[in-house]
Amino acid sequence: MTRRFDRIFAFRPVDTLFFRSGRPFNQSDPGAAEAESLFPPNPPTLVGAVRNALAQALEGPRGGRWSETTAGLLNGGHLRFGAPFLVLNGERLYPAPAALLRLEDENLARARPGAVIETDLGPTCLPELPEKSKMLTDAWLTAGGMIRFLAGQVPAEGDLRLTACLWKSEPRIGIGRDVATRRVEEGALYAPVHIRPAEGLEICVRVQATDPRVAERLAGLDGLPGTVALGGEHRAAGLRDLAPDGITEATEPPGAGAVVVATGPVIAKPAMLTPGRALGRSGGRIRMVCARKPGMIGGWDDQGRRPHPMRPVLPAGTTWFLDGATGTPGPLGPRHRWGFGDCLSGILHDDKAS
Template sequence: MAGHKKHKPIRYDKKKPAGTGAHNAVQNPEPRTGMARAASGEAVRPPSPVQLGLKAGRATLAFDAADTLFFRESRPMEAMGELQSVFPPPMRTLAGAVRTLIGESAAVDWQAYRAEPAHSLRQIIGYDEELGSLSFRGVWLALNGERLYPAPLHLLRKPAPLHLPGEAARIYPLHLDKSPVWCDLGRRVRLPALPEDRHARGARPMEDTWLTREGLARVLAGHLPDPAQLRTADQLFFRESRVGIARDNRRRTVIEGMLYQTRHIRPQPALSIEVDASGLPDSLPNESLVRLGGEGRAARLSVLQKAVDLPAPGAGSGQGIALYLLTPLLMPGGAWLGFARQESGEAGTPTVWTGTLNGIALTLHGAVTGKALRSGGWDMTNQLPRPVTSFVPAGSVFFCTVEGDVQAACEALHDRQIGVQTEYGYGHLAVGPWQDQ
C-alpha cells in the first residue's frame, strides 16, 4: 500500500538495555504477582503462616470434569489388553491435586519447599505422606448436588422380568447361614447365604451401584431400599476406549508399534466428585482449574460451604449392629484391627472374632466384603512407583453384636472412621441395626 510505513521486525531473542526505546519495552510495569515471579524463575519468599489463615469449619470440594478422566488401575501396562480406569478416583489423587493447588495459590517455590524442612507451608499441606493441617473425608459422588453412597454389598438386585412389564426390580438381602462350614477362616464359620425365598434366585450383587440419601436412611433403619433409590454406573458415567502410541520426545516422533489402549471415564454433566476437607487455607480460591489423574485431565474445583451429614442410625430391638463401610478401609498389617478369632470347643458353636473399635467391645459374627481394592500410583516426592496396597472395598458390611450399651456403640461408631490413615478419608462407617435371622 502506498504511504504504508514499514516497521522493523521484532526480535525476541535479544533484549535491548532499558531506556533504549525497545519496541517491546513496557512503561511503568505493574508489580508482578508471586505466581508470575515463580514462573519466571525468580526467588519467591515463602508466605508466612499469617498469610495462610485456615478456613473455619469443614468445606466440601467438588470436582467437575471438563472432558474425560482417567485414574489408572494398579495393573501394569501391557501390550495386550486394555488398562481400566478406577472410579470413583483414589483419595490420594484428589488430595494431591488440592495440595498442589494450595501451593500454587501461595506462589510457592517447590524446589525451596522440598529443600527446607521448616518451610511455613508444610504446616498447611504437609510433606510426602503427612497432610499437615489438612484432613479429608470421602470420596463421594454427587448427582445434581445430591450426595450418593455406595450400596451395601449384602444387598442383591433382581431385574424386572421382561415378560412382565408391570413388575419392578426386587432387592433381597444376604444373611449369615445358620449352618457353619469349615474353611480357611475357621472351623465353624457362618458364611453369607441367599434368603430362602425362591423368588430370590437370579438376584446379583449390586456392584457399581450407589444409594441416594433416602435409600441409605432406609438401610440404616433396618429396611430395604426402594429400587428407585438406586443409581447404577450407567446412570452416572460412561466408559470410553482410547488408543495411544508412545512418543520419542527427543526426536519428536512416535515409536513404531508401541500402541496402548486405555478406558476413560466420562461423567454425566450433572455428576460431581466430592470430598469433605478441613484445614483449608483462606488463600484457596473458590473456583480453580486443576489437572487430575493420568494424562493430567482438566477439571474444575469448587469450594462449597455446605455440610452434609449422614442419616441417623435406626434403633434395633437387640444387641446386633451392622457396620457399613462407606469408604475403603486400610488395616494395619493385614489383621482385622486387632480382632482375635475365638474357636469354641462346644459342638455347633460358630467361630467368632472379638475386639474393640473406638472403645466399644464387639463380637464379629460374619461379613460380606467385595474384592480387595488394589491401589498404587506414583510417588511424587521420591519419583518412583508407590507400593500397591490392598483395601477393604467400600460397601462391605460387618455383622456384630455389642457387649454393652447399643446406643453408646452407635454414637461411638456411626459417622466415625476406623483403621489407619483416616486423614485420607479411609474407614468411614455408618451403623444400622442387625437382626440375626
C-alpha cells in the first residue's frame, strides 16, 4: 500500500526572528536603514525552510546545491504547501477577519453588507457598521472563535488571543563591516526590528505530497534536523513535524459560501476587489469586501540565487461577502500550491442567534 505524506512542520524560535518585507533596507536611502520584521512570515520563507530541512534529511548536512535527484523531488511541483499559521501551546490561531469589529464598550460585532448606493466608484455596497466601531487589528481567533464567525455569530471575548501576548518587537542595532579590514564601513548603521515570540508559540505550515512516488520517498525519511535557519540573518529555530490531526482546525458550517475569509495571504488580482465579479469556483459574485492594507511580497530563490519579483498581496483576514454562491470557492488566486490563497467559507448570519 502506498504511503501518504501529509505533515505539519512546526518551527519554534530559539531566540528572536527577523523576516524582511519588500521594503528597501539600504543605508544610503533616507529612512530605509530601519526595517520592521513581518510576522508571521510570508509563505516563501517557510517553503524554503521546509524544503531545506527535507533536503538535509535526504542528503545529510551539506553546503552548495542539492543533487539532481533531491531537486527533482522538492522542485518538481510534487509538494503542496499550506499558508503559514500560528500555534500557541498546541492551540491553532487564525487572523481576525477584517469584518470583525471592536465597539467602544470593548464588545465585538460583525460588519454586514448594507444597501447598494451610488458613489464616485459607481453603485457600491457599503458595510453596515455599529456606531463608534473599528476593525479588530490587535487580536487572533482560536479555532472555536473562527467556527463561531463562520457560523454567522460573533466570537466571544474568550476566543481572542491578543497580538501583544503572542510576540513583542525588539529593536536591534547593526553595522556594516568591511570583510577585508574588519572595520565598520562609514555610515553603515542599521536598525532592524526583530520579533521575540512568546514562550510556546510555533510557526507552522502543512505540507502534502501530491505524487505517490514522492510521498513514498518522503514518508520513509528519518532524522529531520532538530534546528534550522529561519528567515533573515539565519536565526535559529527548532523544528518538529506532527500529524495534521494533532491540531484542532476550524470547520466550515453547512451551507457555507456566502462569506469567505482568507486564512493566509492572497496574491491580489483586480477582479478580487471588484463588485459583481466571480470569486473562485463557488459561482458566487462579490457583493462587498472588507480588507486591511495590502502589502508587497517578494522572496529569495536559493537555487537561482536571485530575488523573486514583487507582487501585491491581500493580507490574511480579508473577508468577502458573496451573492449566489453554491459552495466554497476553493483556493483563491495563483500559487495556491505554495502557501497562497487558503481560505475558509461560512454563512452570512445565524438566524437562531439573531
